[in-house]
Amino acid sequence: DARDDTADLDLCAREPIHIPGAIQPYGVLLVIDPGTLRVVQASANAAEKLGAPLEAGTSLPAALPALAEALSGDAALEAGADQQRIEAAGRHWQMTLHRSGAHLVAEFEAPPAAEDETMDRLFPRLRRFTETLTDDGDLARLTGHLARHVRALTGHDRALVYRFDAEWNGEVIAEDGNGRLPSYLGLRFPAGDIPAQARRLYRLSRLRMIPDIDYRPVPIMPAIDPPVDLSLATLRSVSPVHLEYMRNMGTAASMSVSILVAGELWGLVACHSARPHAVSLNIRNACDFAVQAAAARIEARERSAGDALRLRLGEVLGRLLGRMAAASDWRRGLVEAGPELLAQVGASGAAIVAEGSYHAVGDAPEEAGVRAIVAWLEARGEGDLYATPALATLLPEAASFAAVASGLLAIRISELHPSWLLWFRPEVVRTVSWGGDPHKTVAEHGRIHPRASFAAWQEQVRLTALPWRPAEITAAQDLRAAIVGIVLRKAEELAALTQ
Ligand code: BLA
Numbered sequence: 001d002a003r004d005d006t007a008d009l010d011l012c013a014r015e016p017i018h019i020p021g022a023i024q025p026y027g028v029l030l031v032i033d034p035g036t037l038r039v040v041q042a043s044a045n046a047a048e049k050l051g052a053p054l055e056a057g058t059s060l061p062a063a064l065p066a067l068a069e070a071l072s073g074d075a076a077l078e079a080g081a082d083q084q085r086i087e088a089a090g091r092h093w094q095m096t097l098h099r100s101g102a103h104l105v106a107e108f109e110a111p112p113a114a115e116d117e118t119m120d121r122l123f124p125r126l127r128r129f130t131e132t133l134t135d136d137g138d139l140a141r142l143t144g145h146l147a148r149h150v151r152a153l154t155g156h157d158r159a160l161v162y163r164f165d166a167e168w169n170g171e172v173i174a175e176d177g178n179g180r181l182p183s184y185l186g187l188r189f190p191a192g193d194i195p196a197q198a199r200r201l202y203r204l205s206r207l208r209m210i211p212d213i214d215y216r217p218v219p220i221m222p223a224i225d226p227p228v229d230l231s232l233a234t235l236r237s238v239s240p241v242h243l244e245y246m247r248n249m250g251t252a253a254s255m256s257v258s259i260l261v262a263g264e265l266w267g268l269v270a271c272h273s274a275r276p277h278a279v280s281l282n283i284r285n286a287c288d289f290a291v292q293a294a295a296a297r298i299e300a301r302e303r304s305a306g307d308a309l310r311l312r313l314g315e316v317l318g319r320l321l322g323r324m325a326a327a328s329d330w331r332r333g334l335v336e337a338g339p340e341l342l343a344q345v346g347a348s349g350a351a352i353v354a355e356g357s358y359h360a361v362g363d364a365p366e367e368a369g370v371r372a373i374v375a376w377l378e379a380r381g382e383g384d385l386y387a388t389p390a391l392a393t394l395l396p397e398a399a400s401f402a403a404v405a406s407g408l409l410a411i412r413i414s415e416l417h418p419s420w421l422l423w424f425r426p427e428v429v430r431t432v433s434w435g436g437d438p439h440k441t442v443a444e445h446g447r448i449h450p451r452a453s454f455a456a457w458q459e460q461v462r463l464t465a466l467p468w469r470p471a472e473i474t475a476a477q478d479l480r481a482a483i484v485g486i487v488l489r490k491a492e493e494l495a496a497l498t499q
Pocket of ligand 1: 011012013015017064161170171184189192193195198208209210238239241242245255256268272435450451498
């Protein structure tokens, strides 16, 4: 049932994925004290791979002079994250460096062998990609283009663009694949599939890779207290629940890149393969660059759409103000301006309710229904503004008029009397296709298991209107401020007359 779902998901969100104490085996990790240049912790494979004794306490200038030198530059120590080449055990390594608390974390990966993975080969491809992006005003085309480009870079079997909604459910809005894995295009996935702490982490650290879900974690030794925060470590060992999820999906390898819009996690580009599949650091950097370039286009698009809407709503407000000022009673002014009153927030009905008066415009519930909504708002002690796209899920008696009023946007006009302006939106019944029944998460012996099937699962969503957009909510606030100003001015004029 719903309560158990929530408990399970809380459990998921509590897993401390930033301190696993282990890495994946596709590289080597050292935790270093920047003051003394001594090793604080080393992944258990460090000595063998880097060909030097690297247990805790080892002095780097003696054990790995090349590394000590790379670390001693000011730039290396100041950098938030830095990449450079160093030589160890007779070969080159790509080293990525970042700070974690008082420590430096150095990660080492073998450089790509393939000639076409050098920056001079990758750069022209990236340039062509960003050039074509500038023409793409259309989101489906832009994200489709992004999925194709990222998959062409990484060689995974499938790449998809996954977009979060307001509740952190996600939808696959673009996809590119070679047919080896099923298509998820158009499917939704519940918020719990990427729990809150993982989403927080993916805002800080944009790219992650799991080359082989059957890997054996390499411990970082010795364990220390408090443990080192590996949020920004590429090699960080991942949640076993997520590995089980990938197994259930028939995927052996993944890589995902955060799409950040206005600093928030907007979505992910997620890549999968049916067989183990690793992607070199150079290619990952190229993917990060491509995704950031696309994210900037998405941000520009969203900002200009928001600006256009705000401009239009501002014009409507101006006309409404004119009507209210010209009318003897502001309520009459608003009712006479019916279509504009609705356009102000994109509603299909409205009602203005005070103790002694009632006016309706467009498609509104019966007066008794509207008064029931007002009584409910008053009883909840709501502030000056209240908005919901699904009134009947909160106020059961609203189900009887859900067809006209599933969406409610309400502003309180007077602090003294229960006097409200309400806008309504009709129910929009939709069918949502989920990637598997989202209620199938199971808890067993205190451990959570992800659902086993990802076959499309249809759900009818009822009693829900299109959500109110931020610009529409702002427009309602602006109208409220204007009304309160007019009501006050009229009251003052009246007071002056009667003096
Ligand atoms: C992480 N879950 C993830 C990641 C993705 C998804 C993309 C990022 C890691 C990666 O790139 O592989 C989810 N993968 C999806 C989705 C699709 C996909 C939605 O392909 C759709 C096409 N997951 C669960 C449950 C839990 C859970 C019940 O289903 C609860 C414990 C946890 N998922 C979970 C955790 C992580 C995760 C903890 C973080 C893994 C990590 O970075 O350590």
